[in-house]
Amino acid sequence: MNNLSNFFKKKLGFGFMRLPLHGSSIKDINYDEVSRMTDLFIENGFNYFETAYPYHNGMSEIAIHECLTTRYQRNQYILADKMTHHIAIKKGGYEQFFMEQLIRCGVDYFDIYYIHNVNGTVYDDMVSHELFEFVSSLKGRGYAKSIGFSFHDNADLLDQVLIKYPDVDFVQLQLNYLDWESPHIQSRKCYEIARKHNKTIFVMEPIKGGALANVPNNVEEKIKSLDRKESPVSLALRYVASLPGVEMVLSGMSNIAQLQDNVNIMTEFKPLSQEEQELISQIVDMINSYYKIQCTACLYCVKECPKNIRIPELFHIYNSMQKKVDTDRIHKGRHISLYNTIITNSGHASDCIKCGKCEKACPQYLPIRRYLEEISYNFRSDRFSDDFDVKRDGKYIVYGTGKNGLKVTNYILQREGVVIGYCDSDMEKAGTLCQGKPVFSVQDLKYNEKLFNYIVIASNSFEDIILNLNKYNINMEQVLAPKLAGGSIT
Template identity: 35%
Template sequence: MEYRDFPNIKGSPSLLGFGLMRLPLNSDDPKDINYELGREMISRALDRGINYFDTAYMYHGYMSEIFVGEVLTKFPRDSFLLADKLPINSIDTLDQAKEIFAHQLEKCQVEFFDFYLLHSLHREAIDKVNRLGIYELLADYKAQGVIKNLGFSIHDTPDVVENFTLQHDWDMVQIQLNYVDWELQNAKRSYQFLAEQNIPVVVMEPVRGGSLANLPADCKEKLKEADSTVSAASWAIRFVASLSGVLTILSGMSNPEQLEDNLCTIEGAYQISQAESDLLDEVRKLYLSSGRIPCTDCQYCMPCPYGVNIPESFSVYNRYLDSDDGGKFCKEYVMLDKGQPDACTECRECEPKCPQKIKISEELKKPRSYYEHITAPGCNL
């Protein structure tokens, strides 16, 4: 395992980090974590040198931190670095921030956080941070030693990233970074700015919520032609690992196979050549032309007040685009039951919550319209 040292970082995080957002489950309920399998994966990760583990207040329906306390912290405290985050969107007062921070320490069963971040910032959330004096609170906690490294995670444009970075002193910044968003969301500019400021980058969504592991057929074919022995996900991990300003790469691993694949990638010769970079640029263009809805299944939009299963509605549609199997699409659409897109009232309550800035109410019309078309009288699948 590789460990990258940066001057201002306390500790040496592993290049591959374990995101505790997509842990193995016993059922479709995100709270129903498979503790036995999760414990085995944590143990395997530690044995192979992963020491950076990332959780957050609302992950797994507020159960991820409980998992940390009951599983991760049973291992020696000096064997892991724990990152947690303050849910700015759930806070209206400074006292609430203090209460949540104390509760997080209690749930995780730790006395300090190695890394602590303001979570999922955007313009409006930044205004709240500054208005309530939340940075000053966390800086005080850092001075007391209950936070070792302080940063923020953000889903917004590069100009917002740059402006907020310069407002305060930060040890690291977490951004969405992968070979698609390098251009699509101009993550390249955010990364280069942070590198110029000598602020290490924590990478989230390196495989874009799994979508870069499950590529459209033409994208898969291009990567297989280049190397048929490795997974599509490994190309995505290698892309971000090749960037010298990256501190750690967070991967939300849901099964032992994903863990092993990521470990093999990081432990191998991961540097991307210019020819391979050009190849990924071609794959990116094909991916963007596929018509996929760019959802990463982060679940921040849920629950919908009208019961729409937003992420799965998009997944059903995206799988159809990949397979062109209308019959399978209809079966999966019907299985959405009360979560079908036709329950959407276009209230748009979900849209400000979406890190990808998806116009959800508009995009939901795509699976709904196609289902209505394909099931119309006289239409042959």
Template identity: 50%
Template sequence: MKKLGFGGMRLPRLVENDPKSIDQAQVNEMADHFINQGFTYFDTAYPYHQGLSEGAFKKAVVDRYPREAFLLADKMPTFSVFKTEDYERFFNEQLERCGVEYFDYYLLHNLGEKNYASSVKLGGFEFMKKLKEEGKAKHIGFSFHDKAELLDEILTKHPEMEFVQLQLNYIDWESESIQSRKCYEVARKHNKPVIVMEPIKGGGLANPPEKAQELFKAYNKEMSYASWAIRYVASLEGVMMVLSGMNSFNQLKDNTAYMSDFKPLNEEEKEIILKVVDIINESIAIPCTNCQYCVDDCPKKINIPAYFSVYNSYHLYGDRNFPAMHYDRQSHGRGKASECIECKACERHCPQHILITEKLKLVAGAFEK
């Protein structure tokens, strides 16, 4: 199985700001090229393109190719499940939307603290095991955007989950809010194959700063910036698939070209990536090093470094990577940025001499509108 997957969250559109205006003709053309190049994995979900992504893949793939020609992954919308009966209802609707009798890979979608608790309470894991036993899901797993500690808990308590889908990319590798490396290491500890989402950080790494572009082009002027990001995660041990939300035929042609005969990053390329990370980090809005010195004495228990990490990502990449969702996750059980009382205990401990109370106002303004 080739390691590139066709993600259905950012399909080409006829009208740029209308997610429902899927360019079906272009999706069909892209699916044809994808399959003709030997790729098979298509990934969709119930809410993508306001509920139309599943149908777009039905038209492009399911209706036009034999079932054995492709692998289809879909996800249970855990955030919309409020009673146990909802699992069956959503799943049957997804089978109909996609026009299939089974999914090759089926996931509990977006297991964070809240959705995990709900899935435990309402029997989500039991439902997944039932699907596997009945042959309606060949492989079961979950997607995850939260702390590594929670991921470890889920995989410990639910070893029946066969794989995990994680946000991994070279700029989030050491991020305190995303915790790419930490989550990857937990998956490796539990010996679970990893499917990668957001390898290009919502498209942000396809257009890095000019100094980074110069480094990439000096090494190989033919390689796209996106190719560095995808090959970075595809080179990690235990990664079985890298999803790319390709929204044009040109993007798909580029990705399939270098992933058809995938070659892991060599040592020189890895060093270039490290330099690019430094270049990108130089342009961050808040120069926080995540030393955690500011946290201990905060009377409101504000997770300052995590908020700064989310804000820096937002400053660099805008709304591409759901920063509001990541901000909300950091605030569970902790004070929000707006709850700062300006006692400045944090600033007295900050070795970077950041005006933390002022920066928290920026964070609150961005995410507590």
């Protein structure tokens, strides 16, 4: 199948890599929520789903089985899976691994089958094990309709691969406007090589792991300067979807709100205007000056870390802390509290033994060990205050409706702050009243962000709450996490 343009209904694909969770474990997928997302995706005319054995620590393919293949007819969806070389070798070889993938996903064949993560570190080993030949045989045997590979390296290597293996149907590249001229990712150069070889292009990381969704306020205003209805996510998706040769844009959507937003954008897709194209370079400069660490939260580093350091989450907090250059105690105190929450059941930044396994696994080529040193220094406990300062007339949402919620409410009111409402992880409480104020769901908060200045976590379940807030892209600049586990704020 060489003409992939007639294969897909629409250009947006649903990547099963950042699925909603029940709790803090990446394996604890919320299948009910994923099923609802799958239904919404298909109902809107989209049909491409992508999984891989390593996603969600081995549970992504199971999610495909539970939420897609047992619930829809085979002709209602396009399914892509990937051959992960090093895992397949450990599990007895390519044939055994592939057959296991079919069983796990509950299908007889894959529409699209990739070689996962071709890069300079593993390419020679892939060649010596004849991986490309094996994947090509799957197409001949009817187990895959179309074959290709995902790529994480420089343009010169991509050229070598496509010269040696010209029969692949497509190549999947990390393309987004922030990485377009990156000397490490080489998005533009890799794109041009793929075009030179006349290959169909699939796009991964179009929003750079969410970084291009949660842009600084001045960047968002810049984006809206041409069209007030435009959003950062829309600009990012439309940028890559406008590129000639791009037939599929993958997005790892984590909740229904994200999925609905992406579906709306790609249903009414319009290519970038000339004015928007010219705006991109200005936006890139603004973002690069703002975020210190450009991590996509792919989690490859976490899987390799012998000290179980939750590296992407620490990077996220560190980036957030960099947004203010002053020494505001609330700002710093909030981030040290979030940091302490993350390291409760995992490694500290200071636990890094500098083995370098994380950097070898990182598709972004980040100097992770150096960043962890910086984080370790900046999050030393003696650099922060645990005080919870209340802004006079500041508008607060209290996350928690129990006794700690009441305690926080009184604390805020005594200091002339304003509690406008509450939030609770229990969805059944949404729409009710607490202390005469409305109780919001987290999704409600996302759509009412202008109503409040801060969210105060008034619960001992910090970790689950932070995950929930992140899932709905709540601005973490607004989140306060005073130490409440001991039952007091003093």
